[in-house]
Amino acid sequence: MNILLIAIGGFFGAITRYFIANKIPLIKGTFPSATFFVNLTGSFVLGFLMGIMPPTKWALFIGVGFLGSYTTFSTFKVEMIRQFQEKKWKPALAYMLLSYFGGILLAFLGYISGDNL
Amino acid sequence: MMNYLAVGLGGMAGSVIRYMISLGTMNIGTAAFPYGTFIANILGCFFLGLLTGLNEKKEIIPKPIMLGLGTGLIGSLTTFSTFSVETVRLYEHSSIYMAGLYVLLSAGVGLLLAGSGFYLGQKRSEKVVSNG
Numbered sequence: 668m669n670i671l672l673i674a675i676g677g678f679f680g681a682i683t684r685y686f687i688a689n690k691i692p693l694i695k696g697t698f699p700s701a702t703f704f705v706n707l708t709g710s711f712v713l714g715f716l717m718g719i720m721p722p723t724k725w726a727l728f729i730g731v732g733f734l735g736s737y738t739t740f741s742t743f744k745v746e747m748i749r750q751f752q753e754k755k756w757k758p759a760l761a762y763m764l765l766s767y768f769g770g771i772l773l774a775f776l777g778y779i780s781g782d783n784l
Numbered sequence: 785m786m787n788y789l790a791v792g793l794g795g796m797a798g799s800v801i802r803y804m805i806s807l808g809t810m811n812i813g814t815a816a817f818p819y820g821t822f823i824a825n826i827l828g829c830f831f832l833g834l835l836t837g838l839n840e841k842k843e844i845i846p847k848p849i850m851l852g853l854g855t856g857l858i859g860s861l862t863t864f865s866t867f868s869v870e871t872v873r874l875y876e877h878s879s880i881y882m883a884g885l886y887v888l889l890s891a892g893v894g895l896l897l898a899g900s901g902f903y904l905g906q907k908r909s910e911k912v913v914s915n916g
Contacts, residue, residue, distance in 0.1 A: 673803050674796045681795020681860045682788055685851070710868035717869055731803055736795045736860035740867060740890070741828035744898035745836050751899075766864075767887060774868035 669727055676732015684737050697758040699746040702739060707769050709738035714774035718781020790848045794856015802861050816878045818870040818886065821863060825890060828862035830897040837905020841913045 684705050691701040713734045720726060743766060750759035806820030813819065835854045838844050845853075867890060875883040 670800055674800050677799025677860050678792040678796045681856050682792045685791040685855055706864040709865035713865040713869050732799050734865045735863040736799045738864035739859040740825040740862035740864050741832035741858050744829045744894045745832045748898050748902050770868040771871050775872045778872055
């Protein structure tokens with residue numbers, strides 16, 4: 668039953684990420700904005716959910732399934748490899764730092780907002 | 785439409801595999817380190833690097849398979865939201881050092897494996913191109 672909930676969530680999470688990737692172009696051709704957008708928004712929403720609710724079936728469906736698939740780590744890293752390959756060092760460094768600081772900060776802010784609700 | 789279906793089905797498989805890995809690694813070690821997400825993330829980095837490298841010189845892998853496997857399965861096997869939330873949790877329940885270690889290890893090993901995968905794939909891709 669848990670597996671089924673995660674599978675359905677994962678199906679829609681991946682599709683939503685792909686949809687956004689098709690809609691958001693690269694900023695100036697160097698910054699992977701779509702992945703950046705999904706990773707930051709996903710971190711905030713997951714933090715928020717963890718703040719408001721005790722682990723339930725919904726947490727599995729939305730958290731592990733949908734948001735787990737909506738955000739991605741591998742694409743983020745391969746995009747950095749691509750930036751290295753094109754010798755775009757500064758955008759690569761900016762992408763890395765903004766993703767980690769932004770993602771963790773937003774997860775934290777989401778958690779506090781959810782917890783205080 | 786077919787592209788979306790490929791991504792969705794891949795996403796289904798990727799998220800279930802990630803869940804299995806996290807269940808399977810739940811009792812590893814004594815520290816509160818998120819082994820499951822870590823393993824899923826670094827494995828995914830290697831394989832996505834490999835796929836991307838393989839298609840570098842010539843399209844060896846057709847687009848629908850690339851979308852299903854790369855964007856769908858591997859994209860969903862790895863996760864950033866869980867990684868961020870786990871970092872906050874490590875800081876809260878363990879220590880800032882554990883949280884920092886988790887971020888540094890994920891960033892370093894992930895990048896290294898994505899780069900190695902890409903390099904290996906690209907080598908293979910060059911061979912295919914030179915052999916016609």
